[in-house]
Amino acid sequence: MLNFKFWSVITILIPLNELQFYKNFDELAKDILEMAKETMPDRLIYLTSLTKKQQIILKLSESNEKIAINEGMVIKINETVCNRIDFENNAPLVFEDMSREANLDDLRQALVAANINSYLGIPIILSNGDTFGTLCAVHTNAKKINKKSITMLQRIAKLFSYYLDLERLAYRDSLTGLYNRQFLYKYFEESSTTGGALLFLDLDGFKKINDLYGHETGDLVLREVALRLENFVQLHQGFAVRLGGDEFVINLVDLTSRVEISKLADLLLSRLSTWDTQLEAFNLSVSIGIVLYPAGENNLLKVLLKNADNALYRAKANGKNGYQFF
Structure with missing residues (x-):
């Protein structure tokens, strides 16, 4: 057997041109948001997809005139809070009062423009370790976020990742991870x-x-x-x-x-x-x-x-x- 070095580990992010082929994606995304909304009824809940360069807002639980987030919005990856999530360890990111967070000063202008001051970001990770995006809950005011709510949204995100895994199998080569x-x-x-x-x-x-x-x-x-x-x-x-x-x-x-x-x-x-x-x-x-x-x-x-x-x-x-x- 040959013994040679690979360049690096391949990481494939799911692009939008793949999502459009998934069966019942819109319907399931709506169900996921409704379940999350029942857990945190006072928050705006949304699903995102991430690439190396940008974040795409896929679906919102409802329209909210006070928060400047819309479906289809594209944000540069370095200008989004979701970029701070620890995807490697699949850990949630919690900011109960973003106005008091000094490490968010570089995003302050964007946060003020969006009118967001409380944030919960749950990573959505596929079974092979690839990143899909995030399930997020935000509010205009500083708000407490209890552990039970975090746990529930993590479970909901995990359920959604199972669905993504099943759909992904239909369009990916099992050996290389490339499209089939x-x-x-x-x-x-x-x-x-x-x-x-x-x-x-x-x-x-x-x-x-x-x-x-x-x-x-x-x-x-x-x-x-x-x-x-x-x-x-x-x-x-x-x-x-x-x-x-x-x-x-x-x-x-x-x-x-x-x-x-x-x-x-x-x-x-x-x-x-x-x-x-x-x-x-x-x-x-x-x-x-x-x-x-x-x-x-x-x-x-x-x-x-x-x-x-x-x-x-x-x-x-x-x-x-x-x-x-x-």
């Missing part, structure tokens, strides 16, 4: 109106690793490839998919410039051909087939994948570790 084929087809059925590019990736030299060291080591390599792809798409507008085996797809959204896509393809080639000394012996790299699709048209994924596969075949035939446009 089902998500890709669902996306093109409902959301592919902005145009973009499909990059069909196939690893070069991967079969040798499986043959010599077994599938357990091969799985470790696939997870590392997935990590690098996920880090790549987090820097660009798109998402990564594992089709199966050592085949992957990257969908770049709203990007149709061949020049820009070529630059990104070169970056991918570099990221997936640089390994430690043990893997270098296998000449592990990637070949890429690229197909563009226009905005505003009925883009059939089956056709796009076939065309991208044809381009991939030409990239392989030209010596591998390269890319070709369809």
Whole structure:
């Protein structure tokens, strides 16, 4: 078995383009807020989703003219109180009187504008440790928050995380955590109106690793490839998919410039051909087939994948570790 270092642990946050495919999300979110409201009836309760850069307010228990929080609001992550929650230890964050908290001085202007002075933030964590977001309860005045209320909201958040886990399983690859084929087809059925590019990736030299060291080591390599792809798409507008085996797809959204896509393809080639000394012996790299699709048209994924596969075949035939446009 090969022994090599991974770059880091992969953490995948659930984006909005995945949530829209979840069954009964709106209905269950409403039920979760109603249960929390019964526990803390005098507070505004809301659900959020977090990314590395921003917080999205998903659902409110009710409209509140006194508190400047609205559904669909997007807040920079460094400008939100929820960013102070200890997600690693799944610990609630409690501020009974925010006006007395000196460590919130950098958020004071935003808190005054929102008219919030009491805050309870409960982390929503998936079973694999990934962060979804928060369940929050706020008030315009300083308010006591008892332990019973905190415990109840933690249980409610946990129930919601179970639902998210079940939905997530339908659209994620169990080995790598990337999106699966089902998500890709669902996306093109409902959301592919902005145009973009499909990059069909196939690893070069991967079969040798499986043959010599077994599938357990091969799985470790696939997870590392997935990590690098996920880090790549987090820097660009798109998402990564594992089709199966050592085949992957990257969908770049709203990007149709061949020049820009070529630059990104070169970056991918570099990221997936640089390994430690043990893997270098296998000449592990990637070949890429690229197909563009226009905005505003009925883009059939089956056709796009076939065309991208044809381009991939030409990239392989030209010596591998390269890319070709369809």
